[in-house]
Amino acid sequence: MSLFREAAKQIFRKPATLKYPFEPGIVPPGLRGRPVWDMEKCILCVLCQNACPTAAIKMIPKGPDAGIEYHLDRCIFCAECADACPRKAITMTTNFELADTSRSRMVQHYKKPQPAQSQTQTQTQAQPPKQ
Amino acid sequence: MSYGTTIKVPFGPQHPALKEPEYFLFEVDGDIVVKVTPRIGYVHRGVEKAFEQETYLHNLYLAERICGICSHAHSTCYTQTVEGLVPLEIPPRAVYIRLIMAELERLHSHSLWVGIAAHEAGFDTLFMYLWRDREMIMDLMEEISGNRVTHAINTIGGVRRDITGEQATKIKKFMDKFEGNVKEYMKVLETEQTFLKRTKDVGILKPRDAIALCAVGPTLRASGIKSDVRADDPYLAYGEIPFNVITHDGCDIYARTIVRCEEMIESANIIKYALDHMPEGKIKVPPPRTIAPNESVGRVEAPRGELIHYARSNGTNKPERYKVRAPTLGNLASVCQTLIGAHVADIPLILAGIDPCFSCMDRVIITKKGE
DSSP states (O other), rough: OHHHHHHHHHHSSSSOOTTTTSSSSOOOOOOOOEEEEEEOOOOOOOOHHHHOOOOOOEEEEETTTTTEETTTTTTTOOOOOHHOOOOEEEEEEEEOOOOSSGGGEEEEEEEETTTTTTTHHHHHHHHHHOO | OSSSSSSEEEEOSSSOSSSOOEEEEEETTEEEEEEEEEEOOOTTTHHHHHTSSSSSSHHHHHHHOOSSHHHHHHHHHHHHHHHHHHTTTHHHHHHHHHHHHHHHEEEEEEEHHHHHHHHTTEEEEEHHHHHHHHHHHHHHHHHHHHHSOOOEETTTTSSSSSHHHHHHHHHHHHHHHHHHHHHHHHHHHHHHHHHHHHHHTTOOOOOOHHHTTTHHHHHHHHHOOOHHHHHHHOTTTTSSOOOOOOOSOSSHHHHHHHHHHHHHHHHHEEEEEEHTTOOOOOOOOOOOOOSSSEEEEEEEEEEEEEEEEHHHEEESSSEEEEEEEEEHHHHHHHHHHHHHTGGGGGGGHHHHOOOOHHHHHHHOOOTTOOO
């Protein structure tokens, strides 16, 4: 009988499930989603690379490409890198919709702003990681 | 009725009982199972070897991925074992946070199992209700730790996230509601004939067999034997928290369901008590990078039963040997015994009755001579 009561109550209640892709998913504030690097703060110290259990982070120390190479396809979202960062340059966003059909598209380059370059170029290079 | 001859029925690796691959060869006489031969190892992933190649901190995330349902039990056991190697004392608040997460995990694992048992017995309504409640527990865990399944809240030397006052009130409020719900479901399970007919006197495991075949966890407790690592060898803060070890004398699937339901109520009470008595203070102490040669064994009562981790260090930052004994391996021999004499139609229910997690267990490769 109690199940009947429960079923009757449910008629007036909101459904327990979401129509997910059509409705936005509920995201709690502390969710560990995709990490993002703030390259203004980053000092290329390799601590995040060393902390990463799945080798998802590769640091390029010198040259025009100096910066961080982040492999989203390897990342397990453990936030060890964010904990290890001495400058708090890594933040875990709540973005969890990260699926893709190609692994090559899941590699992201965060370039360190070059001091020699002009102001406008630095800004455009720093823009993608902030999104 | 005996037919005089037996037929061999292969079951698996892909089979209707569970989502995980495992092979069983049943010898049946008519509709009755007379012999069971399990063949394990289909989901062997080389976890133990992988442990030896990574640092202690990186291994934490590997330990968590041994099992999806009891990921926190594995990571708790791993941290306990490694902290035993150092040895390292963790702050009391961290102990309580680990315990609360462990009990939340027990709640979600048990509600998952009771839902599955109801589903296997053909009672899908209850399955839906239990899984609805389970989803709310998962949401709570997600809010505390930042992820639904791999919580990553443990670290060597403590925990990584604190439970805020706001979260504590929310958990307590939900625990009251959940306890009421479980009591309702228990009333349904105890009276619903469709469920009773499928589960009473099905899959009998006698107490003597349970001990002889090394059954663990709710399977053992449903055979009337009071055995629980939380009470027998208190780890975390279980020594300070009053709770009952639930047993049932039924020895059948029904008893296993009731034991798990009552354990859910008990766990809800443990969580409420722990939240009220949680000490203040820091949550983490810094772990050492390298560990001197030592040996350590960690024991944890995972939702499925006793979980054992063993580690040997050699002075570097990587373990020399790591061994995991998952509860399903302990229960496998008993389930094979239980299946003998059962009807073919009851096989899925009996197999699901031990709450098996084959990928937890599969760490063994048996190589036959000449292969």
